[in-house]
Amino acid sequence: MLLKGIAISTGKVIGRAHRLIEHANNYSRSFLTSEVEKEKELARLAQAFNQAKEQLASLIDKTKREIGLQEAKIFEAHLLLLSDPLLGEKIRTKIQVEGKDAVWAVSEATEEIAQEFASLEDEYFRERAVDIRDIGRRLIACLGNGLEEVSDEATNTIIVAEELTPSQTASFSRRTVAGIITEKGGPTSHTAVVARSLGIPAVSGVTNLLDLVKDGDFVFIDGNNGVIHLNPDVEEIKNLPTNGQNNWREKRCIRNALAKAITRDGHEIEVATNLRNFEEAELALAYGAEGVGLFRTEFLYMNRQEPPGEEEQFLIYRDVLLALKDKPVIVRTLDIGGDKHLPYLEQDKEDNPFLGLRGIRLCLKHKNLFKTQLKALLRASSYGNLKLMFPMVTTLEEIRQAKTLLEEAREELQVAGIETSINIPIGIMIEVPAAALMADILASEVDFFSIGTNDLTQYTLAVDRDNEKVAVLYDAYHPAVLKFIYQVVDAAHRKGKWVGLCGELGGDSLAAPLLVGLGLDEISMSPVFIPAMKERIRALSYEEGRELVRRLLELPGAKEVREVLVKTS
Template sequence: MARKIIGGIPVSSGVAIGKAFFLNRRKGSIKPRLAIFDAEVSKEIERLEHAILVVRQEMEEVKSKIPPELKEHEAILNSHLMILQDEKLFGRAKKIIQKQHINAEWAIEKSVFELEKIFNALDNEYIKQRIQDIHLVAEKVCAVLIGSQKTIPKISERVILLAHDLSPTDTVLLEVDKIMAFATALGGKTSHAGIMARSLQIPAVVGVEELEENIFDGELIILDGFEGKILIDPSEEELTKYTDLKYQFESYQALITRYCHLPAETIDGYQIRVFANIELFEEVTSVIDNGGEGIGLYRTEYSFLNRTDLPDEDELFEEYRDLASIMYPKPVIIRTLDIGADKVDNLFGQMEEANPALGLRGIRFCQKYKNIFRTQLRAILRAGVVGNLSIMFPMISGLHELQEVKKFYRQIQDELAKEGLDFNPDIPLGIMIELPAAVLIADLLAREVDFFSIGTNDLIQYALGIDRTNKHVSYLYQPLHPAVIRSIKHVVDAGHKAGIEVSLCGEVASDPFCVPILMGMEVDSISLTPRSIPGIKRIIRQASMEECKELLNKVLNSHDVFESNKIVRDMIFSRFPEELTFYTSLVDDKNNE
């Protein structure tokens, strides 16, 4: 048996066997806590400002040296540069120096602690995990203050890279061809280490407790990216087992990747388009590499986070234009801002909401803050000139609400026309169907738009009253619940009757146990995380519409979710045993929030 097995969060599937190589450790970076006199306050603030300037210059230099294989990650560095200008972090630290008469390192520590409390009070896991960005930037500034900036060590052989955390600066400067896998003590599903690992197609585990205390540099370890485990000093039996698993997975990945650019067409000729969900511009490369036929959901929230000001129209226009240009002629569906004021309280002040999930978010937020909505719509309309863009509105709950949004949209078009700016007046408009109210009036809503996109993540939660992140009730989160299947079927039928296309962009789209049912409903397209595309395409190409429709009818006639689960699993395991050997692991390897 291994000397010890430690666990974390799997964020990129696969197996790596090799020597451990620590990039950095937490210990050794202890920050001094010193009281200062009145006369030293201004000098201490100058120390802080100088350290911020040094880090900013370092990041700018790194940006200029980003290698081609990591060029798409420039957006992450830009977000860290914005944090350096954030008054809520370093402006707060300066005030702490002035009021409490303590040194800059201690003031930064206090400032980060206060921000961490605010972030942890939010209800969105993706937003919570952005505190890691603040930690990374704060650590870099403190390293300058205490004179402990570290140079990236030279890697002489292929290794499994371990670190307390990996910053974008670290990863850009690494020799990526010598890294077999990542493991970090910090981080979550959407941490930059995970994004980087998925982009490089290597295994990764983050949030590993006791990582730094238990592993020595040069020690042989096995990193299991399926289950999120690290085996330290493994036995011969474990080495044999994981070597075999590694070979099988790599062979399977090579097989499905080889054919991932083929259409997703069943053996009897039915074709369904397979798009990608992304939230960062840098993920475009992964979409193309994995055979994505377009982007079915571009989440635009990231551009509004980790900053002290709102993005202006030109900034958003350049982002959307570049995205549309790279993907052209493939389609890109841009979802307008789906965020609540509680997520950007640095811009709007803290808003007391007992239940933010049912509060001012999505289209409701945009209707209240029309200046933000206007800026985004103008940017999309202008970018539509160079690409195949569509616009999708989230959280629509009623017909009047949708009509008001469309009225405002037409006003924006009139503004652009009067100003003589080029824009695309014929961009297709769609809505997310994610509220039970929208399901029930899908026939009425379908007359007003060009397409539907069913967001099953929220729809299942709202329909079943389940918070899937709550460990006490998460077992009740059942995609094959009769109410969920019938709701999706109702929306698909209503859309098709009105002559519009219906897509599905929730996690159900990357679940091999659900995709055949969606095909049986004749959903026009599905949209999923890029890494999941090759496996789902392979399953579709081996299925027939006849068996998918038969499976759908059995599920629709089932009155119990446990019966539905059994019907589906029996069919899927008998038809696609090879695919499910690894693909069930990939289903859990998703970057959805």
């Protein structure tokens, strides 16, 4: 049986259905007949609010570490909503005035607010109804009711539900949950954002889903086209193309993932991974990562009251290098500023923080903080194939200042009798138009470039990607962004330097012909996207990709670029 829905997170996977049933609507409703009962319920409610706030604070920290800063903002917004006095007052009124028990009051109050959002014309605000329900679900769970959870022992599970909240989705393990299907929800929902960040294929908007799908049903999800194959027969299964995402444990898929990404006409592209922590290294290697294209170090500095010391950092960098063995590990030095702040670092409020003291600018101001990190990295350099990368570089002088501090750190270690690797490749992030335009000059001072498409898109198009009023304009497929990438690659290659790419565009299999044609030497992405990207590259021709890029660069907008890529996929 074929079911049709809305594709909200790409990928193709097969698994067994597991229905998540909401229990919160099945509780018994009690009228309160005395002031004593009301006071008791108000006390329970206050305790639930405190517990929910603690849970959200922990979830925010976990999401920052394991998923991403942008995704963590979803739950920061939940925390603000939970702290809104109007919400608490609406619930307390239902207890005090209407005499309803706490669970009933929470359910009714949050659903009323959710319905207000759901009735709005704007799709973005309609999707916020799910966030309100998420908060209500959390409070109800703290009051002793809640959702059935997914067993950690299950594998290749396809979650089937009427609707999922962002919190539920963030709690899923990529090793357990292979895919998601829901009756409600859309591509702009926070649930969709989290699913995409986790690399879990998802389809929403499937009519009568819970009536059609039973626990244990065999389900194939095509998250690229929004199609569900329910209980396909043997012959159908043979013809269903999966991206290996939920079969990474199987030796056959691992062997395919470990194979090189070489185009039909013999052009090889290194496929690397983005890492946030040491724990992701094993998963990345299993998925076929040929190195680390971006190891983010800011997570070592966040959610603490003092900066990490040299020894603590050294041990972490050493362990990552040892885990990757001889594979290259590109470590991006501290990238703080913009939307990321440290409580122990003096950071004045800025009207335009993304145009202010961030990345290498901040490090050059706080030299001691920067030098501590450089010393830890230098000490770790003898344990593997380390490459250093400076973020948010705009000028040649910034590179030279950073390299001077690196040499000072090396000399101080040598005085202390600590040896380091002699030749550590130095690179920079290309994230601002000035750096892209000056790539030919900057290339003379470094060994490699890595293009950060997230910020390059934001700065090129003058769009704050976190501002929902203009977020629709944020699109890395815009020809202006692609022209910058093309120019950077060309300038670097003329100077004999290699170029990688480590933004979200790198994990989008739709972009594979484009990335190949742009001439990139390396592409870095979340581990779960690696097998699909490698498979896609192997089916492409480098020369055809070069010709495709020449056509794409002449198009007027991102919409037209996407249309051409869809036709070629």
